[in-house]
Amino acid sequence: MFSIGALSKATGVKVPTIRYYEEIGLLPQPGRNAGNQRRYGQDGMDALGFIKHARDLGFSLEDIKVLMALDGHLGDDCAEADRIARSQLANVRDRIRKLEQLASELERISHLCDGGHGGCCKVLTALGDHSQCAGEHG
Amino acid sequence: MFSIGALSKATGVKVPTIRYYEEIGLLPQPGRNAGNQRRYGQDGMDALGFIKHARDLGFSLEDIKVLMALDGHLGDDCAEADRIARSQLANVRDRIRKLEQLASELERISHLCDGGHGGCCKVLTALGDHSQCAGEHG
Protein backbone atom coordinates (compact mmCIF):
# COMPACT_ATOMS: atom_id res chain seq x y z
CA MET A 1 0.00 0.00 0.00
CA PHE A 2 1.41 3.38 -1.04
CA SER A 3 0.55 6.85 0.14
CA ILE A 4 0.04 9.50 -2.51
CA GLY A 5 3.50 10.85 -1.75
CA ALA A 6 5.15 7.45 -2.22
CA LEU A 7 3.28 7.02 -5.51
CA SER A 8 4.42 10.45 -6.56
CA LYS A 9 8.06 9.64 -5.86
CA ALA A 10 7.87 6.28 -7.56
CA THR A 11 6.31 7.58 -10.77
CA GLY A 12 7.60 11.13 -10.95
CA VAL A 13 4.07 12.53 -11.14
CA LYS A 14 3.43 15.38 -8.72
CA VAL A 15 0.97 14.92 -5.89
CA PRO A 16 -1.54 17.60 -7.01
CA THR A 17 -1.40 16.13 -10.50
CA ILE A 18 -2.33 12.69 -9.19
CA ARG A 19 -5.30 14.19 -7.38
CA TYR A 20 -6.20 16.05 -10.57
CA TYR A 21 -6.16 12.81 -12.58
CA GLU A 22 -8.48 11.27 -10.03
CA GLU A 23 -10.78 14.29 -10.12
CA ILE A 24 -11.26 14.08 -13.89
CA GLY A 25 -11.88 10.35 -13.71
CA LEU A 26 -8.64 9.23 -15.34
CA LEU A 27 -7.38 7.44 -12.26
CA PRO A 28 -9.83 5.26 -10.31
CA GLN A 29 -10.55 6.44 -6.79
CA PRO A 30 -8.27 4.56 -4.40
CA GLY A 31 -9.26 3.29 -0.97
CA ARG A 32 -8.78 5.47 2.08
CA ASN A 33 -7.31 4.73 5.46
CA ALA A 34 -8.98 5.56 8.78
CA GLY A 35 -7.75 9.13 8.51
CA ASN A 36 -9.22 9.64 5.02
CA GLN A 37 -5.85 9.48 3.27
CA ARG A 38 -5.52 7.78 -0.12
CA ARG A 39 -3.96 4.33 -0.17
CA TYR A 40 -2.87 2.84 -3.50
CA GLY A 41 -2.10 -0.72 -4.53
CA GLN A 42 -0.09 -2.08 -7.44
CA ASP A 43 -2.97 -1.47 -9.85
CA GLY A 44 -2.96 2.23 -8.99
CA MET A 45 0.79 2.29 -9.56
CA ASP A 46 0.41 0.58 -12.93
CA ALA A 47 -2.37 2.91 -14.05
CA LEU A 48 -0.39 5.99 -13.13
CA GLY A 49 2.72 4.59 -14.81
CA PHE A 50 0.72 4.07 -17.98
CA ILE A 51 -0.59 7.62 -17.87
CA LYS A 52 2.85 9.05 -17.20
CA HIS A 53 4.43 7.20 -20.06
CA ALA A 54 1.66 8.11 -22.49
CA ARG A 55 1.82 11.78 -21.42
CA ASP A 56 5.58 11.76 -22.00
CA LEU A 57 4.85 10.49 -25.48
CA GLY A 58 2.59 13.46 -26.12
CA PHE A 59 -0.81 11.80 -25.84
CA SER A 60 -3.61 14.02 -24.59
CA LEU A 61 -5.48 13.04 -21.45
CA GLU A 62 -8.50 12.43 -23.68
CA ASP A 63 -6.50 9.97 -25.82
CA ILE A 64 -5.27 8.28 -22.68
CA LYS A 65 -8.81 7.93 -21.40
CA VAL A 66 -9.75 6.16 -24.63
CA LEU A 67 -6.68 3.93 -24.49
CA MET A 68 -7.44 2.93 -20.92
CA ALA A 69 -11.07 2.24 -21.74
CA LEU A 70 -9.94 0.03 -24.63
CA ASP A 71 -7.81 -2.04 -22.34
CA GLY A 72 -9.75 -5.03 -21.08
CA HIS A 73 -12.49 -5.29 -23.67
CA LEU A 74 -10.41 -5.35 -26.81
CA GLY A 75 -10.74 -8.94 -27.89
CA ASP A 76 -8.21 -9.44 -30.65
CA ASP A 77 -9.06 -6.13 -32.28
CA CYS A 78 -6.53 -3.51 -31.43
CA ALA A 79 -7.33 -1.28 -34.36
CA GLU A 80 -8.32 1.64 -32.18
CA ALA A 81 -5.22 1.62 -30.00
CA ASP A 82 -3.07 1.26 -33.07
CA ARG A 83 -4.90 4.07 -34.83
CA ILE A 84 -4.27 6.39 -31.89
CA ALA A 85 -0.58 5.49 -31.73
CA ARG A 86 -0.14 6.01 -35.46
CA SER A 87 -1.97 9.31 -35.52
CA GLN A 88 0.20 10.38 -32.64
CA LEU A 89 3.28 9.40 -34.62
CA ALA A 90 2.11 11.41 -37.62
CA ASN A 91 1.49 14.32 -35.30
CA VAL A 92 4.98 14.11 -33.83
CA ARG A 93 6.60 13.88 -37.26
CA ASP A 94 4.67 16.95 -38.33
CA ARG A 95 5.81 18.88 -35.28
CA ILE A 96 9.41 17.93 -35.98
CA ARG A 97 9.16 19.11 -39.56
CA LYS A 98 7.75 22.47 -38.50
CA LEU A 99 10.27 22.94 -35.72
CA GLU A 100 13.11 22.29 -38.14
CA GLN A 101 11.89 25.11 -40.35
CA LEU A 102 11.66 27.36 -37.31
CA ALA A 103 15.16 26.44 -36.20
CA SER A 104 16.61 27.32 -39.55
CA GLU A 105 14.86 30.65 -39.56
CA LEU A 106 15.94 31.41 -36.02
CA GLU A 107 19.49 30.59 -37.05
CA ARG A 108 19.25 33.01 -39.92
CA ILE A 109 17.91 35.68 -37.57
CA SER A 110 20.56 35.03 -34.95
CA HIS A 111 23.37 35.36 -37.45
CA LEU A 112 22.24 38.89 -38.22
CA CYS A 113 23.59 39.86 -34.85
CA ASP A 114 26.68 37.69 -34.74
CA GLY A 115 29.24 40.25 -33.66
CA GLY A 116 27.05 41.94 -31.11
CA HIS A 117 28.44 45.36 -32.05
CA GLY A 118 28.03 48.07 -34.61
CA GLY A 119 25.47 47.95 -37.39
CA CYS A 120 23.73 44.86 -36.08
CA CYS A 121 20.27 44.77 -34.55
CA LYS A 122 18.44 43.36 -37.48
CA VAL A 123 16.87 40.83 -35.16
CA LEU A 124 13.78 42.91 -34.56
CA THR A 125 13.52 43.84 -38.21
CA ALA A 126 13.81 40.21 -39.21
CA LEU A 127 11.05 39.27 -36.81
CA GLY A 128 8.83 41.94 -38.27
CA ASP A 129 9.46 40.95 -41.85
CA HIS A 130 7.98 37.66 -42.87
CA SER A 131 8.90 38.03 -46.52
CA GLN A 132 12.46 36.81 -45.99
CA CYS A 133 11.34 33.48 -44.60
CA ALA A 134 12.28 30.53 -46.75
CA GLY A 135 9.05 28.60 -46.42
CA GLU A 136 5.79 28.35 -44.60
CA HIS A 137 5.77 28.00 -40.87
CA GLY A 138 3.32 28.12 -38.01
CA MET B 1 -7.78 52.64 -42.06
CA PHE B 2 -8.68 49.00 -41.45
CA SER B 3 -11.50 47.47 -39.48
CA ILE B 4 -10.62 44.66 -37.11
CA GLY B 5 -11.99 42.17 -39.63
CA ALA B 6 -9.81 43.55 -42.44
CA LEU B 7 -6.77 43.39 -40.16
CA SER B 8 -7.66 39.83 -39.27
CA LYS B 9 -7.86 38.81 -42.91
CA ALA B 10 -4.65 40.59 -43.80
CA THR B 11 -2.59 39.05 -41.00
CA GLY B 12 -4.28 35.70 -40.43
CA VAL B 13 -4.85 36.50 -36.76
CA LYS B 14 -8.41 35.84 -35.61
CA VAL B 15 -10.59 38.74 -34.51
CA PRO B 16 -11.02 37.64 -30.86
CA THR B 17 -7.28 37.07 -30.68
CA ILE B 18 -6.60 40.63 -31.81
CA ARG B 19 -8.92 41.92 -29.10
CA TYR B 20 -7.19 39.63 -26.62
CA TYR B 21 -3.77 41.04 -27.55
CA GLU B 22 -5.14 44.52 -26.99
CA GLU B 23 -6.66 43.52 -23.66
CA ILE B 24 -3.34 42.26 -22.28
CA GLY B 25 -1.54 45.35 -23.48
CA LEU B 26 0.44 43.74 -26.29
CA LEU B 27 -1.23 45.74 -29.03
CA PRO B 28 -1.77 49.47 -28.49
CA GLN B 29 -5.38 50.56 -28.33
CA PRO B 30 -6.41 51.77 -31.77
CA GLY B 31 -8.70 54.72 -32.47
CA ARG B 32 -12.44 54.24 -32.77
CA ASN B 33 -14.92 55.51 -35.29
CA ALA B 34 -18.18 57.28 -34.43
CA GLY B 35 -19.84 53.92 -33.76
CA ASN B 36 -17.13 52.78 -31.33
CA GLN B 37 -15.54 50.34 -33.74
CA ARG B 38 -11.77 49.87 -33.87
CA ARG B 39 -9.91 51.51 -36.74
CA TYR B 40 -6.29 50.54 -37.40
CA GLY B 41 -3.55 52.26 -39.37
CA GLN B 42 -0.34 50.89 -40.87
CA ASP B 43 1.38 50.90 -37.48
CA GLY B 44 -1.27 48.60 -36.05
CA MET B 45 -0.83 46.33 -39.05
CA ASP B 46 2.95 46.25 -38.55
CA ALA B 47 2.68 45.55 -34.85
CA LEU B 48 0.28 42.69 -35.39
CA GLY B 49 2.45 41.31 -38.18
CA PHE B 50 5.42 41.32 -35.83
CA ILE B 51 3.45 39.49 -33.15
CA LYS B 52 2.12 36.94 -35.62
CA HIS B 53 5.54 36.17 -36.97
CA ALA B 54 7.11 35.88 -33.54
CA ARG B 55 4.27 33.63 -32.34
CA ASP B 56 4.75 31.40 -35.37
CA LEU B 57 8.40 31.16 -34.36
CA GLY B 58 7.34 29.93 -30.93
CA PHE B 59 8.01 33.05 -28.86
CA SER B 60 5.74 33.48 -25.85
CA LEU B 61 3.60 36.59 -25.56
CA GLU B 62 5.83 37.60 -22.67
CA ASP B 63 8.95 37.36 -24.85
CA ILE B 64 7.19 39.34 -27.53
CA LYS B 65 6.29 42.04 -25.05
CA VAL B 66 9.97 42.36 -24.16
CA LEU B 67 11.04 42.40 -27.79
CA MET B 68 8.53 45.12 -28.61
CA ALA B 69 9.62 47.18 -25.62
CA LEU B 70 13.23 46.90 -26.77
CA ASP B 71 12.36 48.30 -30.14
CA GLY B 72 12.93 52.03 -30.24
CA HIS B 73 15.29 52.50 -27.31
CA LEU B 74 17.94 49.98 -28.21
CA GLY B 75 20.79 52.22 -29.23
CA ASP B 76 23.35 49.99 -30.86
CA ASP B 77 23.04 47.34 -28.19
CA CYS B 78 20.90 44.51 -29.38
CA ALA B 79 22.16 42.00 -26.86
CA GLU B 80 18.75 41.43 -25.29
CA ALA B 81 16.90 40.80 -28.53
CA ASP B 82 19.67 38.50 -29.63
CA ARG B 83 19.67 36.66 -26.33
CA ILE B 84 15.94 36.00 -26.63
CA ALA B 85 16.29 34.77 -30.19
CA ARG B 86 19.16 32.46 -29.29
CA SER B 87 17.44 31.05 -26.24
CA GLN B 88 14.42 30.42 -28.43
CA LEU B 89 16.64 28.60 -30.90
CA ALA B 90 18.11 26.42 -28.15
CA ASN B 91 14.60 25.70 -26.96
CA VAL B 92 13.47 24.67 -30.43
CA ARG B 93 16.49 22.41 -30.91
CA ASP B 94 15.75 20.77 -27.60
CA ARG B 95 12.15 20.15 -28.55
CA ILE B 96 13.26 18.62 -31.84
CA ARG B 97 15.66 16.28 -30.07
CA LYS B 98 12.98 15.08 -27.67
CA LEU B 99 10.39 14.68 -30.37
CA GLU B 100 12.78 12.55 -32.39
CA GLN B 101 13.15 10.18 -29.47
CA LEU B 102 9.40 10.04 -29.11
CA ALA B 103 8.92 9.35 -32.80
CA SER B 104 11.29 6.43 -32.71
CA GLU B 105 9.53 4.97 -29.72
CA LEU B 106 6.12 5.46 -31.29
CA GLU B 107 7.41 3.69 -34.37
CA ARG B 108 8.56 0.80 -32.27
CA ILE B 109 5.16 0.66 -30.59
CA SER B 110 3.26 0.88 -33.88
CA HIS B 111 5.22 -1.96 -35.39
CA LEU B 112 4.00 -4.24 -32.62
CA CYS B 113 0.61 -4.11 -34.27
CA ASP B 114 1.61 -4.20 -37.89
CA GLY B 115 -0.67 -6.90 -39.17
CA GLY B 116 -3.70 -5.79 -37.27
CA HIS B 117 -4.75 -9.40 -36.59
CA GLY B 118 -4.04 -12.28 -34.31
CA GLY B 119 -1.58 -12.05 -31.45
CA CYS B 120 -1.03 -8.34 -31.76
CA CYS B 121 -2.24 -5.71 -29.32
CA LYS B 122 1.01 -5.06 -27.61
CA VAL B 123 0.39 -1.35 -28.08
CA LEU B 124 -1.22 -0.95 -24.71
CA THR B 125 1.38 -3.12 -23.04
CA ALA B 126 4.17 -1.12 -24.64
CA LEU B 127 2.63 2.10 -23.39
CA GLY B 128 2.45 0.69 -19.90
CA ASP B 129 6.04 -0.53 -19.90
CA HIS B 130 8.62 2.18 -19.84
CA SER B 131 11.52 -0.21 -19.41
CA GLN B 132 11.74 -0.97 -23.13
CA CYS B 133 12.32 2.63 -24.08
CA ALA B 134 15.70 3.33 -25.61
CA GLY B 135 16.43 6.56 -23.81
CA GLU B 136 15.03 9.27 -21.64
CA HIS B 137 12.03 11.21 -22.80
CA GLY B 138 9.49 13.62 -21.35
Added chain:
DNA sequence: CTTGAAGCTCTAGTGACTAGAGGCCCTACA
Protein backbone atom coordinates in the same frame (compact mmCIF):
# COMPACT_ATOMS: atom_id res chain seq x y z
C1' DC C 1 3.28 13.64 23.90
C1' DT C 2 4.98 16.83 20.85
C1' DT C 3 6.48 18.46 16.55
C1' DG C 4 6.81 18.88 11.79
C1' DA C 5 6.05 16.76 7.49
C1' DA C 6 2.60 15.04 4.70
C1' DG C 7 -2.09 14.70 3.79
C1' DC C 8 -6.89 16.71 3.09
C1' DT C 9 -10.44 19.99 0.52
C1' DC C 10 -11.45 24.04 -1.78
C1' DT C 11 -10.73 28.02 -4.58
C1' DA C 12 -8.33 30.54 -7.90
C1' DG C 13 -4.64 31.35 -11.27
C1' DT C 14 -1.69 30.14 -15.48
C1' DG C 15 -1.13 30.84 -20.97
C1' DA C 16 -3.15 31.68 -25.07
C1' DC C 17 -6.74 31.61 -26.66
C1' DT C 18 -12.02 30.11 -28.01
C1' DA C 19 -17.12 30.17 -27.70
C1' DG C 20 -21.40 32.14 -26.76
C1' DA C 21 -24.98 35.57 -25.38
C1' DG C 22 -27.15 39.64 -26.31
C1' DG C 23 -26.92 43.78 -28.30
C1' DC C 24 -25.34 47.80 -31.63
C1' DC C 25 -23.66 49.49 -36.18
C1' DC C 26 -22.82 49.74 -41.18
C1' DT C 27 -23.44 48.90 -45.84
C1' DA C 28 -25.74 47.38 -49.94
C1' DC C 29 -29.70 46.87 -52.28
C1' DA C 30 -34.80 47.65 -53.31
Added chain:
DNA sequence: TGTAGGGCCTCTAGTCACTAGAGCTTCAAG
Protein backbone atom coordinates in the same frame (compact mmCIF):
# COMPACT_ATOMS: atom_id res chain seq x y z
C1' DT D 1 -35.77 55.80 -47.19
C1' DG D 2 -36.27 51.25 -45.30
C1' DT D 3 -34.48 46.93 -44.21
C1' DA D 4 -31.76 42.71 -44.11
C1' DG D 5 -27.78 40.52 -42.77
C1' DG D 6 -23.37 40.73 -41.82
C1' DG D 7 -19.74 42.73 -38.82
C1' DC D 8 -18.68 44.67 -34.59
C1' DC D 9 -19.23 45.61 -29.49
C1' DT D 10 -18.71 43.96 -24.39
C1' DC D 11 -18.92 40.51 -21.07
C1' DT D 12 -18.68 36.02 -19.14
C1' DA D 13 -17.24 31.47 -19.11
C1' DG D 14 -14.79 27.45 -21.00
C1' DT D 15 -10.57 24.97 -22.77
C1' DC D 16 -6.15 22.01 -21.38
C1' DA D 17 -3.21 20.33 -18.06
C1' DC D 18 -1.87 21.56 -14.55
C1' DT D 19 0.01 24.79 -10.35
C1' DA D 20 -0.36 27.60 -6.10
C1' DG D 21 -2.19 28.79 -1.85
C1' DA D 22 -5.16 28.87 2.39
C1' DG D 23 -6.57 26.61 6.24
C1' DC D 24 -7.25 22.52 8.27
C1' DT D 25 -6.30 17.33 9.89
C1' DT D 26 -3.48 13.19 10.31
C1' DC D 27 0.66 10.49 10.62
C1' DA D 28 5.23 9.01 12.11
C1' DA D 29 9.52 9.78 14.54
C1' DG D 30 11.77 10.99 18.64
